[in-house]
Amino acid sequence: MKNQKINFICILACCLVFTGCDKYLDITPKGKTLLSTVDNYEQFLNDDKFYSGAVAPSAYNYLNYLGDNYDFVTVKTPAIDPSELIYTWSLQFSTDINTSPPIWGDHYGRINLYNTVLVGIDNATGGTAAKKRSLKSEALLGRAMEYFYLINEYGKPYDATTAQQDPGVPFVTSNDVSQKAPSRSSIAEVYQHIIDDINAAITDLPGDNSANRLRGSKAAGYSVLARTYFYMRNYPEARKYAELALSNTKAVMINFNGALPATNFLSVHPDVIYGRIYLAQTTPTIDFLRSFVSNDLRVRKLYNSADGYAFTTRGATTYTPLFVSPTLQFVNPGTSVQEMKLTIAECAARSGDLTEALSQLNDIRKNRFSNYTDYSSSDQNTVLEQVFLERRHEMPFNGLRWFDMRRLDKENRMGTVTRYNAQNTAIVTLPPHSNRYTLQIPFQVLSFNPDMPQNP
Numbered sequence: 001m002k003n004q005k006i007n008f009i010c011i012l013a014c015c016l017v018f019t020g021c022d023k024y025l026d027i028t029p030k031g032k033t034l035l036s037t038v039d040n041y042e043q044f045l046n047d048d049k050f051y052s053g054a055v056a057p058s059a060y061n062y063l064n065y066l067g068d069n070y071d072f073v074t075v076k077t078p079a080i081d082p083s084e085l086i087y088t089w090s091l092q093f094s095t096d097i098n099t100s101p102p103i104w105g106d107h108y109g110r111i112n113l114y115n116t117v118l119v120g121i122d123n124a125t126g127g128t129a130a131k132k133r134s135l136k137s138e139a140l141l142g143r144a145m146e147y148f149y150l151i152n153e154y155g156k157p158y159d160a161t162t163a164q165q166d167p168g169v170p171f172v173t174s175n176d177v178s179q180k181a182p183s184r185s186s187i188a189e190v191y192q193h194i195i196d197d198i199n200a201a202i203t204d205l206p207g208d209n210s211a212n213r214l215r216g217s218k219a220a221g222y223s224v225l226a227r228t229y230f231y232m233r234n235y236p237e238a239r240k241y242a243e244l245a246l247s248n249t250k251a252v253m254i255n256f257n258g259a260l261p262a263t264n265f266l267s268v269h270p271d272v273i274y275g276r277i278y279l280a281q282t283t284p285t286i287d288f289l290r291s292f293v294s295n296d297l298r299v300r301k302l303y304n305s306a307d308g309y310a311f312t313t314r315g316a317t318t319y320t321p322l323f324v325s326p327t328l329q330f331v332n333p334g335t336s337v338q339e340m341k342l343t344i345a346e347c348a349a350r351s352g353d354l355t356e357a358l359s360q361l362n363d364i365r366k367n368r369f370s371n372y373t374d375y376s377s378s379d380q381n382t383v384l385e386q387v388f389l390e391r392r393h394e395m396p397f398n399g400l401r402w403f404d405m406r407r408l409d410k411e412n413r414m415g416t417v418t419r420y421n422a423q424n425t426a427i428v429t430l431p432p433h434s435n436r437y438t439l440q441i442p443f444q445v446l447s448f449n450p451d452m453p454q455n456p
Helices: 038-044 059-066 082-087 104-123 129-154 187-202 218-231 235-247 298-302 337-351 354-365 380-394 400-409 443-448
Strands: 167-170 184-186 272-274 303-305 317-319 417-420 426-430
Touching: 038 104, 038 129, 059 082, 059 104, 059 129, 059 400, 104 129, 129 167, 129 187, 129 218, 167 187, 184 187, 187 218, 218 235, 218 272, 218 337, 235 337, 272 337, 298 303, 337 354, 337 380, 354 380, 380 400
Parallel strands: none
Antiparallel strands: 167 184, 303 317, 417 426
16 A cells, blocks of 8 residues: 555455454544545555455465465375365365454455445545546456456356356455355356456446556456356357457566566566466476476576476475566466467367467467477367466466366366375375365354355
8 A cells, every 4th residue: 555554344354254343434543544535445446455465375375275286295194274274175274263264265355345445435525426437347346356266266167057056155245244144146146246247347447557457457357257258168258358358458478588577566567467466486296397398488487496497306396486587476366468368279279260279379488488489280189288288387376277177177177186295195186076176165154154055
């Protein structure tokens, strides 16, 4: 935040289940500013609580613990702390009723902040009606992004034949945490809320967010729609909105053959369309590291190796750009130019449009490889598999790998994933079509909402 700190309601305490939070705007605390003017709301939307998981563990980096790119070499057996429990796909990640549950609490906390804008902006003083609509649209887009994460964590992978019946998550529109949590909407209903909110927002979103790409824009709205349809496996619509995102943004890819950004401020990195932030510090599996080819510049620009990039020792190489390319130290779990290009590439490959798929694929790879020669193939499945691999290499630790695993598991494209302890002994497996691909509703939430149905 800038010079002022905004007083807001307790961050959904333990996710709409605890009572006792003071109501927002009851009093004006000394040294605080109430949300009463349009300018207050403008400042409020700059607060890093909306965008950042850079300091404490957050849903953004916890999602990486679930994916098959990640290696937790020192994991204890049995798992004890939340990181270990998440990594081993445990049923619950915390049973401490006095703490906000990991992942769930992070998203609903931000939803509460966006709802604070949505319920209050119309009554704010000062500013124009157009500015109020713009800020409301940013809040709708931000809330939609949070629900996208929640439905892909706590709802089953999207299946058009069952989405109307499959339970999703509670869709909360109030910022009053004393209200009873609503029941779980269906997966189809939550996705429809996401789509409706973004479509309602796009008209009044700013045309350009280049000065601060953590904030909303029309291209940002299109990019989140593209991501939403992509994980609904509605590939024609995903391609349509990814193309609209690229045609409405000034963002461009960073070329690893040239100069890297001069600042670590992800908010002004040129490839960001709609940014979120967390600090990149992750240990990849050796198998994942060995999947890169020798002239892939991402290896030495993003990974720090204590074994000379030989990839022979677990834990010797880490995804820690801070130590090799400091201005790339933050990961963007939000949308980017490269994600939209990969979306178009996969959608095109699935439809048999290999010319477009290869064009998008090569456009990414020429920015990531030295001495690059265009990739070419006339086999649809070969091109599709290459796009899958490029997606894994380009976005290894922004949280989407777990969602991709869920999506691909629906197509029988995921094998068994195995976790190993420090002695290289297998300690747990995730077989195809496992119930563990869908997180259970946290213990803390069910403690206060015993009628809420649990996932298997």
